[in-house]
Amino acid sequence: MPEGDTVFLAGHRLADALTGRVLLRGQLRHPRFATADLAGREVLGVRSVGKHLFTRFSGDLSLHSHFRMDGAWHLYRPGERWRRPGHQARAVFEVPDRQAIGFALHDLELLPTADEHRLVGHLGPDLLADDWDEAAEAEAVRGLVAEPERELGLALLDQRVLAGVGNLYKAEVCFLLGVSPWSPVSAVDPVETVRLCRRLLLANAWRPEQSTTGSLRRGQQHWVFERTGRPCARCGTRVRVGGQGAGVLERVAYWCPRCQPGPIA
Known part of the structure; x- marks a missing residue:
């Protein structure tokens, strides 16, 4: 999506x-x-x-x-x-x-x-809204911490919490925070998490290419996203993949077992 x-x-x-x-x-x-x-x-x-x-x-x-x-x-x-x-x-x-x-x-x-x-009207704050401000950030943080034991990957994909994050940014945000997608929300700093989501989307908002590593070279744009069986772009460990969520909400989750300690599927 x-x-x-x-x-x-x-x-x-x-x-x-x-x-x-x-x-x-x-x-x-x-x-x-x-x-x-x-x-x-x-x-x-x-x-x-x-x-x-x-x-x-x-x-x-x-x-x-x-x-x-x-x-x-x-x-x-x-x-x-x-x-x-x-x-x-x-x-x-x-x-x-x-x-x-x-x-x-x-x-x-x-x-x-x-x-x-x-x-x-049911959506959380739009991460790319022109009028994003401290109040929007605070609302996003409140939504994120409302269920502290919820799996972080699922919380990030919930548009009622943050509007705009999809599977790519879910994978990359979890990687950059150093936790697995199945780690609870309580394992991360919620303010840092919201700011990281917004920063990544803003970095790519005005171009079709999406990079979270800072490189636009093919094969070097992402740390773990869609790198199944390939080396993590940071440490070289083979990236793993698993399902997260259930039914129509199930999505593929990518993670590096070395860079992202924590629970797995």
Whole structure:
């Protein structure tokens, strides 16, 4: 599932291409929106909240989209060939010089702009919010320590605690804190943890490449994430992998048994 920084960047690229423009074409290719036509509406802006995007239109209307595992927004010039098959397109927006195509957007909803909170009001503080401040940090810390015995990896993925952390940052934050993903929240400094999450997302928010090591070279971007059976980027010990969580919430967990002491699956 895309991380919050991926959604943040997609939102800013959409905003740059569409804000202040009137749609020549505004199709939503989903049976629920068979009668919806956004052509003729002005795009007022695009807002990201964690992993959620809201595209705002004139007439107090917003389109909510969520990437889930494989969704994405692409931008094209008129006549440019799409990089994904047309049958995956769920939203097609066009202005005179750009096309914005939403592929595999499993969650789409049209709603009054004033009601956006209905879909994101349950989320914890957005780590990439423009108005992040001490109060937001304190709220995030409170959410994190509310269940001190909860597995840290699961707490980090809980969007009700922190909005924006996905499996990549879960793995890398646990590594940088020196604990296994199954260690309890009480094993780490919650303020340091929240600040580390925000710092990593901010470092990658304005580029498609994601690095937690400081290197953008292929194979050197992450300490343990997706390095199953390969050496830890710090100590060379073989990285291990296991499942964390249950049912639909289960995610892959990566860790270095030397750099990250603590309980394991």
